[in-house]
Amino acid sequence: MKGIGLKELKNLGSVGIRMMNKNLPSILSGFAIFGVVATAYTAFKAAPDVKSALNGKKWEKHDFDKDTDDETPEPELTPWETFTAAAPYIWKPVACGVFTVGCIVGAQVLNIQRLTILAGAYKLSETKLKEYEAKAKEILGEKKAGDLHDAVAKEMRDIPLTENTIITETGKGDVIFFDKFSGRYFKSSVETVLQAESTLNKMVVAGDNICLNDLYYELGLPNVKMGNMFGWQLYNGNSVDIHMTYDTQEINGEQKVICVLDYQVELDDRNFTGAF
Numbered sequence: 001m002k003g004i005g006l007k008e009l010k011n012l013g014s015v016g017i018r019m020m021n022k023n024l025p026s027i028l029s030g031f032a033i034f035g036v037v038a039t040a041y042t043a044f045k046a047a048p049d050v051k052s053a054l055n056g057k058k059w060e061k062h063d064f065d066k067d068t069d070d071e072t073p074e075p076e077l078t079p080w081e082t083f084t085a086a087a088p089y090i091w092k093p094v095a096c097g098v099f100t101v102g103c104i105v106g107a108q109v110l111n112i113q114r115l116t117i118l119a120g121a122y123k124l125s126e127t128k129l130k131e132y133e134a135k136a137k138e139i140l141g142e143k144k145a146g147d148l149h150d151a152v153a154k155e156m157r158d159i160p161l162t163e164n165t166i167i168t169e170t171g172k173g174d175v176i177f178f179d180k181f182s183g184r185y186f187k188s189s190v191e192t193v194l195q196a197e198s199t200l201n202k203m204v205v206a207g208d209n210i211c212l213n214d215l216y217y218e219l220g221l222p223n224v225k226m227g228n229m230f231g232w233q234l235y236n237g238n239s240v241d242i243h244m245t246y247d248t249q250e251i252n253g254e255q256k257v258i259c260v261l262d263y264q265v266e267l268d269d270r271n272f273t274g275a276f
Contacts (some may be wrong), residue, residue, distance in 0.1 A: 025207055028107035035100030043093035050086045058086040170220030177259045181212065182224050185258075192219065193242060193261065200232070200240040209233050210240065212265055230265040 023043050058075045077085070165185055167176060173189025196218035200210050213227035232240055237254065243262045 023207065024112045025107045027102045028110070032100050032107065033102035035096055035103060039093050039096040039100055042096055043090075045195065046089040046093055046214045050088040053089060054082065154222060159171065168221060172220055175259055176256060177261055179221075179261050181214075181228075181230070181263075181265070183222075186219070186221055188219060190244065190259070193244065197240050197242050204232055204239060215240070 010140060023030055054077065057077055061077070061081070062076055109254065116178035167185060170186055170188050170192075172187075172192040174187055175189055177186050177188055177193070178184070178188070196215060199218055200214060201209055203214070210233075211228050213223040213230035214231070216223055216227060241263060244259045247258045247260060250256070
C-alpha cells in the first residue's frame, strides 16, 4: 500500500489551517465555555487548601499555642502575606480564568474584524458602481448611458427566451428572472432575491464559505454541478452582491419583462470540493 507523500501531507495541513481559520471564532467560543467550567472546578477544589493555608499563616505569624484558651483577637494578614500563602493553590483557577477571558476577547476581535471587512467591501462596491454610473452619464449622456445599460443586460443572456424555453417554477413569485451564471430562467420575486442575498451575507459574516449552490437553494432552484466550486469567502473581502437589471422580450406578441441576475463569484477548488 502506497504511503502518504510529502505533497499530500502539505495539502492536508493546508486544508486543516483553512478550516481552523474559517471556524476560529467558534473554536475560541468553545474553549471559553470549557474555561468557565475549568475555572469553577479548580476554584472549588482549591478553596479548602487556601483556607487552611491562610489559617496556618496566621498561627505562624503570631506563634499562637493552639492548646491554650488564649482569647487574643484573630491576627490579620497583610495583602502580600495573603497572596504568598494562597498562591500555591490559586494559580490554577487564575490561569483558567485568564485563558477564558483571552478566548472570549479573541473571538470578539475576530468577529469585529470580519464585520469591518464586509462593511468595507460593501462600501467599495457601492462607491465604484456610483462612480461608473456617473462617469457613463458624463461621457455618453443620459440617453446613451441608458442604452449602454440595456445593451449590457441583453449581452448577458446567451439563451434567448422563446415559447419553448423552460422556465423553472419556484413558487416564490411570478417575475421572470434570468441567472447569468447557469443560463436558466425561473420565476420568483425581487423580495426573494434580496432575502437570499441578505441570508447568505449573514452566513459570510459568520465565517462560512458560501458556494453558488447555496444561493440557488435560497432561490428554490436545483443545484448545478459547478456550483460547489464558485462562491464567496470573507477572508478574501467578498460579499454576496446581486445586481438586477431589467429587459423586455416579445413572446407570441406579448412583451415579457425579464430581470437579469448578475454577480461576481470566486473560483476556489481548494475550498469548494465535490463539484465533479
